[in-house]
């Protein structure tokens with residue numbers, strides 16, 4: 001049976017294996033790569049001490065906007081002197097009333113003081129000395145924010161609004177969201193749970209292989225397409241069918257390559273790697289045998305007939321590989337055996353090596369000389 005023939009709907013085994021091997025950071029519904037992550041991330045912003053990844057021209061989005069506002073001076077020079085504090089990291093300003101620690105709501109005053117100021121007929125602010133509405137309260141739960149907490153979430157007013165707009169997530173999740181605000185991210189929330197885990201596994205394999213950069217932006221069109229496809233698993237369809245159905249935005253090299261890579265990783269996980277699982281197959285995927293650097297290279301024995309000869313051919317090839325024979329020679333070996341199987345009269349229907357007498361071998365050599373001009 002070929003590898004393709006084995007690729008049916010995923011059994012519970014694959015789900016179980018995914019559950020075991022996918023690490024927690026690749027299970028997140030929203031995966032934010034660390035700044036400067038060599039595979040999933042982007043290099044840090046060129047502004048010293050800026051905590052964001054670069055997006056265009058070596059600058060994060062916030063610094064890029066500020067650089068444009070500055071009239072697009074020499075970018076390198078500008079970056080060296082730019083203020084590293086950007087949106088989400090610049091401290092929010094408190095109410096203008098002395099000793100009030102609530103965040104600003106209107107007129108640069110907190111909610112209560114802005115109401116009171118209106119009631120009092122808006123006196124000049126620098127001469128207005130209202131009584132403090134209440135005693136100092138705990139500060140906002142967001143690290144780095146020193147404003148007083150108000151309302152019911154434990155956040156200052158501004159962070160409360162942002163938290164409410166996010167749908168009131170758990171505290172830790174909201175803190176993580178704010179810390180990565182503006183960062184490029186893999187958003188897998190629109191995918192069904194099984195498919196989400198499969199994509200997470202593909203990303204984890206990319207990170208572990210340390211070879212191909214895979215940024216959120218490069219595969220976003222693919223993720224959008226997968227979400228819209230209604231599929232529960234990448235293995236629901238053969239790769240060719242997926243590729244044929246990709247919309248233009250997802251048909252670029254990166255999304256295509258990632259899709260094909262992720263499916264390979266899942267098949268390897270499902271079918272196992274190493275000789276124990278691969279030897280019994282008639283098509284050997286060399287990467288599963290630890291032979292790296294040949295992409296999707298394979299040794300296909302299906303053309304070797306009959307089965308007893310195929311079994312011997314596989315045994316011989318495995319032995320040759322264990323002796324360190326290279327892939328180029330192994331391919332020639334395989335072709336030689338296929339020719340032997342085709343050109344020896346009666347061999348393809350034989351029950352065992354008993355048919356290989358002198359007459360059969362002479363007939364094989366004669367036919368080989370005719371069919372192949374230079375049988376090397």
Ligand SMILES: [Zn+2]
Nearest residue numbers: 045050060063
């Ligand atoms: Zn920046």
Ligand SMILES: [Zn+2]
Nearest residue numbers: 095100110113
């Ligand atoms: Zn106030």
Ligand SMILES: [Zn+2]
Nearest residue numbers: 140145156159
């Ligand atoms: Zn706050």
